[in-house]
Amino acid sequence: MQRYFVKKEQMTDTAVQIIGDDVKHISKVMRMDVGDEVICSDNDSRTVKCRLSNLSDTEINADITETLEPKTELPVQVTIAQGLPKGDKLDLIIQKGTELGAFAFLPFAAARSIVKWDHKKASKKIERLEKIAKEAAEQSYRERIPEVLPVHSFSQLKQELPSFDLIILAYEESAKQGEQAQLAQQLTTVAPGQKILVIIGPEGGITEEEVDQLTKQGVIVCGFGPRILRTETASLYVLAAISYHFELMR
Amino acid sequence: MQRYFVKKEQMTDTAVQIIGDDVKHISKVMRMDVGDEVICSDNDSRTVKCRLSNLSDTEINADITETLEPKTELPVQVTIAQGLPKGDKLDLIIQKGTELGAFAFLPFAAARSIVKWDHKKASKKIERLEKIAKEAAEQSYRERIPEVLPVHSFSQLKQELPSFDLIILAYEESAKQGEQAQLAQQLTTVAPGQKILVIIGPEGGITEEEVDQLTKQGVIVCGFGPRILRTETASLYVLAAISYHFELMR
Numbered sequence: 124m125q126r127y128f129v130k131k132e133q134m135t136d137t138a139v140q141i142i143g144d145d146v147k148h149i150s151k152v153m154r155m156d157v158g159d160e161v162i163c164s165d166n167d168s169r170t171v172k173c174r175l176s177n178l179s180d181t182e183i184n185a186d187i188t189e190t191l192e193p194k195t196e197l198p199v200q201v202t203i204a205q206g207l208p209k210g211d212k213l214d215l216i217i218q219k220g221t222e223l224g225a226f227a228f229l230p231f232a233a234a235r236s237i238v239k240w241d242h243k244k245a246s247k248k249i250e251r252l253e254k255i256a257k258e259a260a261e262q263s264y265r266e267r268i269p270e271v272l273p274v275h276s277f278s279q280l281k282q283e284l285p286s287f288d289l290i291i292l293a294y295e296e297s298a299k300q301g302e303q304a305q306l307a308q309q310l311t312t313v314a315p316g317q318k319i320l321v322i323i324g325p326e327g328g329i330t331e332e333e334v335d336q337l338t339k340q341g342v343i344v345c346g347f348g349p350r351i352l353r354t355e356t357a358s359l360y361v362l363a364a365i366s367y368h369f370e371l372m373r
Numbered sequence: 374m375q376r377y378f379v380k381k382e383q384m385t386d387t388a389v390q391i392i393g394d395d396v397k398h399i400s401k402v403m404r405m406d407v408g409d410e411v412i413c414s415d416n417d418s419r420t421v422k423c424r425l426s427n428l429s430d431t432e433i434n435a436d437i438t439e440t441l442e443p444k445t446e447l448p449v450q451v452t453i454a455q456g457l458p459k460g461d462k463l464d465l466i467i468q469k470g471t472e473l474g475a476f477a478f479l480p481f482a483a484a485r486s487i488v489k490w491d492h493k494k495a496s497k498k499i500e501r502l503e504k505i506a507k508e509a510a511e512q513s514y515r516e517r518i519p520e521v522l523p524v525h526s527f528s529q530l531k532q533e534l535p536s537f538d539l540i541i542l543a544y545e546e547s548a549k550q551g552e553q554a555q556l557a558q559q560l561t562t563v564a565p566g567q568k569i570l571v572i573i574g575p576e577g578g579i580t581e582e583e584v585d586q587l588t589k590q591g592v593i594v595c596g597f598g599p600r601i602l603r604t605e606t607a608s609l610y611v612l613a614a615i616s617y618h619f620e621l622m623r
Contacts, residue, residue, distance in 0.1 A: 195599045222606050224598070263600040307621040348474070348616045349445045350513040356472050356609075363613035364621070366598045371557040371614070 206233030206325035221259035223362035297346035456483030456575035471509035473612035547596035
C-alpha cells in the first residue's frame with residue numbers, strides 16, 4: 124500500500140489531510156479515488172491506514188481506519204556525519220542511508236573535501252537531499268524522515284559531539300593495520316534509545332590532524348573490516364552492521 | 374600504493390610482467406617510471422610489492438621486493454544471485470558488492486525481471502561488469518576479482534544450488550511479517566571456508582511460486598531487518614552483515 128508523510132497538524136484522531144506534491148501523486152500518478160486506502164505517518168510516532176473521502180486539486184481528505192505499529196525504526200539513533208564527497212555521492216548516501224535506518228545526516232566540510240558548497244546553492248541542495256530522504260523513507264516503510272542538517276564546519280561538528288552517547292570515526296588506517304574488533308565491542312556498550320554519531324571522511328579520508336582533534340574529545344577510531352571502502356560505502360556498511368547487531372542478533 | 378591484478382602466468386618467483394590497459398594507467402595516468410613501486414595480485418593467493426624495472430608501450434616489468442599478506446578476503450565465500458534489476462543498478466551492486474567482499478555475482482532472469490538481456494548484448498554487458506569488478510577490487514585492496522557469471526535462467530539457478538553450504542533468500546514478506554532472527558541464526562551454522570549463496574529478487578521482489586520452488590530445495594527465507602530495502606540495497610546489507618559477523622565480532 125502507498126505510503127505518505129504528513130505534518131502532525133494534518134492528522135487528527137480520526138482524519139488525515141494531505142496537501143502539497145502528494146495530492147498530485149495520489150490522484151494523477153497513482154490514479155486513486157474516494158474509497159482507496161493509503162498509509163500515512165506523521166513523521167513522529169503515529170502511522171495510520173486511512174480511506175480517501177474527498178479529493179480536490181489542492182487537498183485530499185481521508186478517514187483513519189486503523190492505527191498501525193510498523194516498528195521500522197532502528198532501536199538506536201544513528202547520525203551519519205559525512206565529510207562532503209564529490210559529485211552526487213551524497214544523494215546515494217542519503218537514499219541508501221535512509222533505507223538502512225539512519226536517524227539524521229550531518230554533512231561537514233572536512234580538510235580533504237574538494238567540493239565547497241557556496242551559501243547560495245546550499246539551501247537548494249539541502250532541499251533536494253530532503254526530498255530524496257522523504258521518498259526513500261516512504262519506500263522503505265520508515266516511520267520518520269531522517270533530518271538532513273545544514274553543512275557544518277569541522278569546528279561546528281566538534282561542538283555537536285557532547286550530545287551523543289557514542290561517537291565512532293571510520294578510519295582507513297585502522298582497516299589497513301588490521302584493527303577489526305573495535306566497532307563490535309563499542310556497539311555492545313550502547314543501549315536502545317541511545318544516540319550514535321558516525322564520522323566518515325570524504326575521498327582521501329580524514330586527516331591525522333582531524334583524527335587527533337576528535338580522539339582528544341573521546342571519539343573512538345574504528346575499522347569497518349579489512350577492505351578499503353569508498354567514502355559512500357562506509358556509511359552503508361556501518362548502518363547495516365548496526366541493524367544486524369540491534370535488530371537481527373537476538 | 375597503486376594496486377594491479379595480473380594473470381598467474383605473469384608472476385614468477387622474482388618478477389611481474391604487466392600488460393594490457395594497466396600499462397597505460399601506470400605510465401600515462403600515474404606517470405610512474407623505473408624505480409617506482411606498485412602492488413600486484415595474481416587474483417588467487419599471491420600479493421607482492423614490486424619495483425618497476427622496465428617500461429615500454431606494451432609491457433612493464435617489475436622486480437618483486439616483498440611478499441604481502443593482505444588478508445582482505447571474507448572468510449566465507451559469498452555469491453550474490455541477483456534477479457536482473459532495471460537500468461544500471463547492476464553496476465552499483467557489483468561495484469559496492471566487490472568492496473564489501475563478494476566472491477562472485479550470478480545475475481538471473483527472475484519472473485518479475487522487466488529487463489531482458491538479449492544474447493548479442495549479454496557478453497558486452499558482462500565484460501563491462503567484469504571491468505567494474507576489477508577496478509573495485511583494486512581500489513578496495515581485494516586479493517581476487519569476484520567472478521561475474523553469465524545470466525542464468527531460474528532453472529539454471531536451481532541447478533547451482535547443491536554446490537553451496539547455505540542458501541539464503543531475501544524475502545520482503547519476511548521483513549513485513551517481522552521475521553528478523555533467521556539470518557543471524559543461519560550465519561552461526563557456517564564455518565570459515567564455506568560457501569553461501571544469497572538470492573535477491575529484482576524490483577517487485579521474488580514471486581510466491583519462486584519462493585515455493587526454492588524452499589523445497591532447502592533455501593532459507595530471511596528478512597534483512599524491518600525496513601523494505603530496494604533490490605540493490607539488499608545485497609549491500611547482507612554483505613556488510615556477513616562481514617560484521619565473521620570479521621568484526623570476535
